Amino acid sequence: MPSTTPAHPSSxxxxxxxxxxxxxxxxxxxxxxxxxxxxEEVHSVAGELCLLLKVRVATTTxxxxxxxxxxxxxxVEQTETTIVLKTQIDRPIRVPIPPPPKRRKNGRRAxx
Numbered sequence: 001m002p003s004t005t006p007a008h009p010s011s012x013x014x015x016x017x018x019x020x021x022x023x024x025x026x027x028x029x030x031x032x033x034x035x036x037x038x039x040e041e042v043h044s045v046a047g048e049l050c051l052l053l054k055v056r057v058a059t060t061t062x063x064x065x066x067x068x069x070x071x072x073x074x075x076v077e078q079t080e081t082t083i084v085l086k087t088q089i090d091r092p093i094r095v096p097i098p099p100p101p102k103r104r105k106n107g108r109r110a111x112x
Contacts, residue, residue: 013058015084018067019049024075026050032073038066049080 022029026044029051033039041054057063060083067079 013056014060014063015087016055016057016063017082017084018053018055018070019045019080019082020051020053020070020076021048021078021080022050022075023077028075029073033070036066036070038062 020026020029030042033042033051033053036055038055038057039053040056043052043054044050045052055063055066057066063081063083067081070076070079
């Protein structure tokens, strides 16, 4: 298993969220967006926006270039970009671990 080292957020470039308004079905935009390695997450959302993207790039110049490329996708009507200045709370996902199955005195698992 490869070892990992925690990275300081400032060393990871520019983190931003891009809201997308569409003239087509939101699902039609997801396929073309898979070709953008800068996009970390794509969420379908309710409201005026169709999709909300979490993106990470090296510089704001790269962010502008990404947005310009995204606007070339047929159906992308408008984008709204918000740059993250500082992450105030970042909680890891907690996955509950189920208890092990109960065993009978004879060492076999109990039914049910």
